[in-house]
Amino acid sequence: MKLKELSELLNLSQTTVSRALNGYPEVSESTRKRVREAAETHGYHPNTRARSLATGRAMAIGHVLPLSSKHEMMNPVFTDFIAGAGEVYSAHGYDMLLSVVPDELQERTYRDLRNKGSVDGLIVHAPKLAEQRIHLLNEIGIPYVVHGRASDSNEPYAWVDMNNTHAFKRATDFLLDLGHRRIALVNGLADMDFAIRRRAGFEEALAERGIEPEAALVSSDEMTESTGYAAARGFLAGPAPPTAFLASSILSALGIRRAIEERGLRMGRDISVITHDDDLGYLQNRAEVPVFTATRSSVRDAGRLAAGMVLEMVQSPDTAVRQVLLESELILGQSTGPAPVFG
Amino acid sequence: MKLKELSELLNLSQTTVSRALNGYPEVSESTRKRVREAAETHGYHPNTRARSLATGRAMAIGHVLPLSSKHEMMNPVFTDFIAGAGEVYSAHGYDMLLSVVPDELQERTYRDLRNKGSVDGLIVHAPKLAEQRIHLLNEIGIPYVVHGRASDSNEPYAWVDMNNTHAFKRATDFLLDLGHRRIALVNGLADMDFAIRRRAGFEEALAERGIEPEAALVSSDEMTESTGYAAARGFLAGPAPPTAFLASSILSALGIRRAIEERGLRMGRDISVITHDDDLGYLQNRAEVPVFTATRSSVRDAGRLAAGMVLEMVQSPDTAVRQVLLESELILGQSTGPAPVFG
DNA sequence: ATGAAAGCGCTAACAG
DNA sequence: CTGTTAGCGCTTTCAT
Secondary structure, X not given: OOHHHHHHHHOOOHHHHHHHHOOOOOOOHHHHHHHHHHHHHOOOOOOHHHHHHHHOOOOEEEEEEEOOHHHOOHHHHHHHHHHHHHHHHHHOOOEEEEEEEOHHHHHHHHHHHHHOOOOOEEEEOOOOOHHHHHHHHHHHOOOEEEEOOOOXXXXXXXXXXXXXXXXXXXXXXXXXXXOOOXXXXXXXXXXXXXXXXXXXXXXXXHHHOOOOOOHHHEEEOOOOXXXXXXXXXXXHHOOOOOOEEEEEEHHHHHHHHHHHHHOOOOEOOOEEEEXXXXXXXXXXXXXXXXXXXXXXXXXXXXXXXXXXXXXXXHHOOOOOOOEEEEOOOOEOOOOOOOOOOOO | OOHHXXXXXXXXXXXXXXXXXXXXXXXOHHHHHHHHHHHHHOOOOOOHHHHHHHHOOOOEEEXXXXXXXXXXXXXXXXXXXXXXXXXXXXXXXXXXXEEEEOHHHHHHXXXXXXXXXXXXXXXXXXXXXXXXHHHHHHHHOOOEEEEOOOOOOOOOOEEEEXXXXXXXXXXXXXXXXXXXXXXXXXXXXXXXXHHHHHHHHHHHHHHHOOOXXXXXXXEEOOOOHHHHHHHHXXXXXXXXXXXXXXXXXXXXXXXXXXXXXXXXXXXXXXXXXXXXXXOXXXXXXXXXXXXXXXXXXXXXXXXXXXXXXXXXXXXXXOOOOOEXXXXXXXXXXXXXXXXXXXX
16 A cells, blocks of 8 residues: 555545645644544555655664674673664664674775665664774764763764763672672773773772772683683682672673682672673572672663664754763672671 | 766766666676776765665565563574674675564564565564464565474474474483483473474483483473573482483573582583583683584574575565574583593 | 645666 | 666645
């Protein structure tokens, strides 16, 4: 069913039918009603391509996902973010275009998406070659929002990110308040923006209490179970082992737990562990791991937010550049209760 | 830069320029070269919407991802699959449209995608209400490929799936060959298609050796660390504990390992564990878990394959319905070596 | 309040 | 080999 057919059916012009359906005020309510009903019963859906050719708007937002092996940990987060964004798009009649691109083809991809008119705006994932990308996008002049941040860029750009610094400051404070003085940090790769911020929050909290951060209690690596295990094992075997761990991801926490139990200790009883990213949905699954969020649902929220922001920028081009910092919450694993105090 | 401008620039008709760029044979090589170069230097990119309005082809494939809380485990797999598919699309000039939809809106989504002409074909993820969806899609008459299968559908449809039955038969045989006689199966949710097939393979292998499968050594649940732990813990505490475990996911395997170590035993030395889905990229990360594949890269292959299949169906509508079964490989974790023999 | 007509940027008959 | 002429299905001036 196309507009022409529908209009002939109603003995109206295509113009009127189009106006009626698109909510233009100059249509009488009676005809509007008639048109709406006819459209409904005959299952009329305007052809997206024709419409966007006529209007000049693509009615689609592109998500660019860099495909680099170093970013495996980003995957689970990505899916939740996408789910949140997708919700917003479909609520506003927008489509979501997904481009998975190797790092070296990113520039081309951005330019193509712009030139081919496939999208009205972009969401940039996993900022990495951040400075270049941001500069490029500003030059191309397409509305975009970055999921995450790039510390090394000085140009203004819109982003949505977790407040990693604050989250880790709070987590550290939490452990300090419980009496812990030797806290280990099992962090993500040292050159990742979020890892840098997390470490900063950790050290800030220690500094406020006059505690010298020990390099021997900090590790930076990919966030997997095995790296978490290796790091924790090393820390626990040292001369002055930690009484508490701060883990950047739930997977690291699983590895830490293994190292702890291997020594005949128990996590949550003998040694406190707090995690940030709940990237496996542990809270949902009620695992016995205390989690200092960025839960999966909060990632979904971030997606919703970012999507809302691009749509706003797309619809009113002069929108101010917004930068949103989401706070994490402290949530304790179901069966653990508050972490116990240890000297 | 639009076609009209480019053609005026070259003193050619839009038609000729279009034909030159689209590789039509009736253009002289000299003009084609001239046109190509001009297009290149002036950065001409045909507008996708205009082109697809004219041709009737959307030049896009839709991926529909049902958003149900029960399918959390599908997420990591999804990302890899998407990455593989995305590769194929961009190589063929197709876009990927992603729709994340709640279960109850799926029918509408399919119909809309069709009616609005947004896509030429579909990939269906996480078959669940499978029978209905397949019937619906056949009725709608849009080319589609299912990622996974639906045992309960008797209509023909194209799919790409892992050979779960065979993989678990082989894994079980592997353990049986090592001398194991009491093998536990920690499986996914009982009503999931893949879980049913995996169990079938497991039981088939046992039956061939005249071993009665014990219900007490089989668990069916979501595939998380904590459910794996709970199941393994229960099995190990029983009167006749297993000497080996078969886990449906690497996360379950992690939980199994915890239960094993909690009893002062060691995985790979005292008790053998084999996993199927490497959904966390453990092989890449060199964790000490033997994996009976479906590695992340094989999932990516599945994505490539499925994408190729839809494109084929889209381009030649009379393609026969293809159904592809991918075999898993046995891969042993880096530092484990072959599982030891136990009575 | 409604309609006629002119595009949006491109491809595809149909000439020549 | 190249060009002319219609559209693809919709929106949007400009009339009425």
